[in-house]
Structure formats: C-alpha cells, structure tokens
C-alpha cells in the first residue's frame with residue numbers, strides 16, 4: 001500500500017477506536033480499523049507502522065496526538081536517562097555472534113530515512129533490513145496476526161531465544177522498560193486503546209523484563225528457550241528464576257557454553273505457507289511449564305494468563 005493511502009486510511013479511522021472484541025487478535029482488529037481489509041499485506045503494513053514508529057519516533061501524520069520519542073533517540077524512563085543508540089551503531093561489542101561479543105552496525109541500511117518511508121531499510125542485503133524485518137515478524141506473532149506465516153506475512157526468520165540475542169548487552173531495567181514503553185506509545189499513537197496498550201505492555205514486561213526467567217516458547221512452532229532480555233543486576237527476578245541457566249549475566253563466556261547463533265544475514269524470503277488463523281484461537285499455554293507457544297493465543301490472552 002502506498003504511504004499516502006496508508007495515511008489517508010489512518011486519518012479516516014480518526015482517534016475514536018471502539019472496544020476490540022475479546023476473540024479478535026489485536027493485530028487483526030487494528031488492521032481492520034486502520035487499513036480496512038484484513039489481509040496479510042495489510043497486517044504486515046500495520047506491523048511496519050508500529051515497529052518503525054517505535055524505533056525512530058512518530059513520523060506519520062496525522063497521529064492521535066501522542067508523541068513517541070523512539071528507541072534510537074535518547075529519552076528517560078522513570079526519571080533515568082536512557083540511550084540505546086550505541087547498541088545499534090557498532091559502538092559497543094554487544095552482539096552475540098557464535099557466543100562471542102562483537103560490534104555490529106545495525107543501521108547500515110540508511111538508518112531512519114527509509115523507516116520514515118515505511119520501509120525497513122534502503123537495501124535488502126543490509127543488516128538493518130534483517131533486523132527490522134525480524135521485528136515486524138516477531139511482533140506480528142506476538143500480536144496474534146492471523147496471517148502470520150502466510151503469503152505476504154513472512155514468519156519470523158531470526159533467532160528464537162531472546163536471552164541469547166541480548167546476552168552481551170547487559171540491559172538493565174530502565175533500558176528494557178524504555179524499549180517497551182516506546183512500543184506501547186507507538187501503538188497508542190495509532191489509536192490503540194489504553195486497555196490493549198496495557199495488555200501488550202504487561203505481557204512484554206512479564207516475558208522479557210525480568211532476569212533469569214525459565215525457558216519458554218514464544219513463537220508458533222518453537223521450542224522452550226531462555227527469553228529474559230533484562231539481564232543486569234537491577235532487573236527484577238522472575239518467578240521460578242533459573243539464574244544458573246543464564247551463566248553470563250553480561251559477562252563474557254567461552255563459546256563452548258553459548259548456543260550457536262548466526263549473524264543477521266539481511267536476507268528474508270517470504271514464506272508461502274497457508275494461513276495459520278486457526279492456530280491463534282487456542283487458549284494460552286502454561287508458560288511456566290515451558291511448553292507450548294505463548295503467541296499461539298496472541299499477547300492479550302497471554303497477559304490474562306500470566
């Protein structure tokens with residue numbers, strides 16, 4: 001969909017959003033509200049708008065009057081100054097490459113400029129393209145997109161253990177809290193209701209913003225893995241904490257202990273599987289048990305189940 005069409009649709013939707021039916025995933029409901037047809041392509045566009053705005057701050061006009069600072073911009077969280085940019089520029093040796101901490105520039109695809117054009121990067125071979133499209137896919141699964149994995153909405157192609165991905169970043173409670181807040185503000189800026197923003201924020205907080213959480217499967221068809229993103233000392237301890245499973249907590253380790261990870265390749269093939277709508281209708285799995293897939297019911301059901 002062209003940018004002007006997207007923005008016209010959003011303008012038409014206005015700021016007054018009705019109550020979402022409990023049995024409709026957040027993704028499908030707001031795709032319909034903002035972009036009309038609930039297609040895979042429109043769901044992917046919704047995730048593009050949501051993620052791009054969370055990453056660079058609000059850039060679409062109009063929005064409903066809520067400013068989003070953006071993950072790449074300096075901001076504050078509960079009075080603490082936060083600056084996440086150095087993790088993305090290659091300034092820090094914070095990327096987990098085969099168990100080694102290395103520096104990677106994740107903004108090699110034009111940085112913010114292409115995001116403002118509703119694109120992930122200026123070049124599909126860039127590392128930026130890989131990261132940003134992975135975020136569309138990952139958050140699309142979390143928000144219960146019924147067309148996730150169908151033609152037009154590729155399933156997640158990144159690493160499935162968020163604990164591994166963020167292992168060397170030693171992220172603290174303010175940093176992860178700020179990231180989650182930007183995602184929530186981005187949603188709010190498109191008219192997502194307070195109830196739905198709160199549900200998403202609560203679920204993201206419980207999944208990622210505690211240290212030492214036991215393994216859990218988040219995405220459809222995935223197995224239980226470590227998912228704590230908050231791994232610094234000041235992070236609150238998860239229920240049933242298994243800190244021994246996170247031996248690093250920001251410290252370097254021998255590659256033998258770290259699980260094998262891949263550099264972001266930037267390549268992403270749209271997968272041509274059939275619609276997975278039915279998989280999202282089940283009840284949330286028992287996440288403490290480390291079985292099943294949390295995203296199977298969408299984040300809203302997850303927030304209620306936790």
Ligand code: HEM
Pocket residue numbers: 084085087088095096106130131134135138157158159160162165166169171175176179180204208229264
């Ligand atoms: C709720 C919180 C968060 C979620 C759900 C999340 C999710 C993700 C996902 C899905 C990826 C893609 C992994 C891949 O492509 O294999 C990723 C990568 C990344 N995230 Fe996060 N993230 C969160 C918080 C943060 C925070 C607070 C930072 C701080 C700077 C951060 C920095 C990064 C970086 C630098 C990468 C690229 C790492 C790589 O590809 O190896 N994330 N994140």
Ligand SMILES: *[C@@H]1O[C@H](CO)[C@@H](O)[C@H](O)[C@H]1NC(C)=O
Pocket residue numbers: 035036037
């Ligand atoms: C919605 O889908 C119908 C049927 O596929 C099509 O005719 C119509 O143009 C679409 N509308 C939009 C806004 O995409």
Ligand SMILES: *[C@@H]1O[C@H](CO)[C@@H](O)[C@H](O)[C@H]1NC(C)=O
Pocket residue numbers: 058059060061063064065066067068
């Ligand atoms: C971001 O949103 C705020 C609040 O609606 C608005 O004042 C500002 O102009 C927006 N910024 C951009 C770049 O659209």
Ligand SMILES: *[C@@H]1O[C@H](CO)[C@@H](O)[C@H](O)[C@H]1NC(C)=O
Pocket residue numbers: 107108109110111122123
């Ligand atoms: C994309 O942006 C990078 C800078 O991040 C620049 O070096 C490169 O030339 C740009 N590529 C295209 C195709 O515009």
Ligand SMILES: *[C@@H]1O[C@H](CO)[C@@H](O)[C@H](O)[C@H]1NC(C)=O
Pocket residue numbers: 108123124125126127
């Ligand atoms: C796209 O990015 C890749 C990886 O950085 C680079 O090798 C290639 O030259 C870029 N292509 C263009 C057209 O900018």
Ligand SMILES: *[C@@H]1O[C@H](CO)[C@@H](O)[C@H](O)[C@H]1NC(C)=O
Pocket residue numbers: 148149155220221273274276
């Ligand atoms: C999950 O696995 C089933 C059975 O292998 C497959 O049909 C389905 O397409 C997969 N779903 C996704 C989203 O990858």
Ligand SMILES: *[C@@H]1O[C@H](CO)[C@@H](O)[C@H](O)[C@H]1NC(C)=O
Pocket residue numbers: 247253254256257
């Ligand atoms: C690495 O693995 C070995 C063998 O499993 C174990 O003895 C050692 O404690 C581990 N080291 C760390 C830092 O977890």
Ligand SMILES: *[C@@H]1O[C@H](CO)[C@@H](O)[C@H](O)[C@H]1NC(C)=O
Pocket residue numbers: 239240287288289
């Ligand atoms: C903690 O573990 C117990 C026993 O395995 C389990 O019954 C409970 O649901 C778990 N709680 C959470 C929050 O994971």
